[in-house]
Amino acid sequence: xxxxxxxxxxxxxxxxxxxxxxxxxxxxxxxxxxxxxxxxxxxxxxxxxxxxxxxxxxxxxxxxxxxxxxxxxxxxxxxxxxxxxxxxxxxxxxxxxxxxxxxxxxxxxxxxxxxxxxxxxxxxxxxxxxxxxxxxxxxxxxxxxxxxxxxxxxxxxxxxxxxxxxxxxxxxxxxxxxxxxxxxxxxxxxxxxxxxxxxxxxxxxxxxxxxxxxxxxxxxxxxxxxxxxxxxxxxxxxxxxxxxxxxxxxxxxxx
Amino acid sequence: xxxxxxxxxxxxxxxxxxxxxxxxxxxxxxxxxxxxxxxxxxxxxxxxxxxxxxxxxxxxxxxxxxxxxxxxxxxxxxxxxxxxxxxxxxxxxxxxxxxxxxxxxxxxxxxxx
Numbered sequence: 001x002x003x004x005x006x007x008x009x010x011x012x013x014x015x016x017x018x019x020x021x022x023x024x025x026x027x028x029x030x031x032x033x034x035x036x037x038x039x040x041x042x043x044x045x046x047x048x049x050x051x052x053x054x055x056x057x058x059x060x061x062x063x064x065x066x067x068x069x070x071x072x073x074x075x076x077x078x079x080x081x082x083x084x085x086x087x088x089x090x091x092x093x094x095x096x097x098x099x100x101x102x103x104x105x106x107x108x109x110x111x112x113x114x115x116x117x118x119x120x121x122x123x124x125x126x127x128x129x130x131x132x133x134x135x136x137x138x139x140x141x142x143x144x145x146x147x148x149x150x151x152x153x154x155x156x157x158x159x160x161x162x163x164x165x166x167x168x169x170x171x172x173x174x175x176x177x178x179x180x181x182x183x184x185x186x187x188x189x190x191x192x193x194x195x196x197x198x199x200x201x202x203x204x205x206x207x208x209x210x211x212x213x214x215x216x217x218x219x220x221x222x223x224x225x226x227x228x229x230x231x232x233x234x235x236x237x238x239x240x241x242x243x244x245x246x247x248x249x250x251x252x253x254x255x
Numbered sequence: 256x257x258x259x260x261x262x263x264x265x266x267x268x269x270x271x272x273x274x275x276x277x278x279x280x281x282x283x284x285x286x287x288x289x290x291x292x293x294x295x296x297x298x299x300x301x302x303x304x305x306x307x308x309x310x311x312x313x314x315x316x317x318x319x320x321x322x323x324x325x326x327x328x329x330x331x332x333x334x335x336x337x338x339x340x341x342x343x344x345x346x347x348x349x350x351x352x353x354x355x356x357x358x359x360x361x362x363x364x365x366x367x368x
Contacts, residue, residue, distance in 0.1 A: 080290060105290055105293065110317050113313040113316055113317055114313060135310075136290050136293060165306070
């Protein structure tokens, strides 16, 4: 397919693996990719809590399957907001991970209370268990976290802004002016019945929908469609910006 | 002061953990950021918060807190009720705002330090 030939693809840009303590243990690389294929997702993003240790394995597991895997991370900021970082390649994701690890609150994961944090390879084999408190918060302020994602060439997406907790809106009351987000994400569960057109300070921000899947059946639960060229981060950036004929086939927030 | 007496004095609604109201409360902690409670909560603290999701039970267990007081009449979610009951974590609801709840507790001799 030529660079300028546009296509419509379906994507899910917020998926957890067995590394996230709250995700089911069968959220392994091969199973995630298999489910993505079954649901005709051309692009998925792996976004574990404060870590990207399984992203590389999912990329490998997806080789030759036609599913493009965006390595990412779901950062818990100081204000307890969730911010997705989506990167071009595993290096960017791991660089962000290194920063996050250095700024994550101290403490060890309590496996009985929060769940196991399983590091897996592309054959769905257990490589290790993460002991970090991935459920905790970093001391990265929201603005800072957005900047660090951008520094690494990534896209910064405020996660599930419609949710009662861990969203920029729930924690801060509104989306801060000049936050330089690339998009905001609306979750499956619009608990507050939020109308995208009436979010404070959200004017003009691109809206994507995603599953925030913590179990296999949730993958692709609330996909977003993009018109773009090849499914990669560069094209995704253009689609979010609505540039060069690329775009989101959903809508934008407007006040 | 026993938690059961605090329940009476502050007119709290007992949602879960009725089996642990006999415990003696001497200290409290007020915070709505779970990461903050994980970092600064102390064993046997009475936790004052407006957070109603099930993670509050996990945090209460993790830090061995004496119980949770929800403010502004906020009700615990279904999952929170189930977890709180299963783990016998006292979850109590006050119709008062946090400032008032903390003030009243302070008057009763519950310390923040």
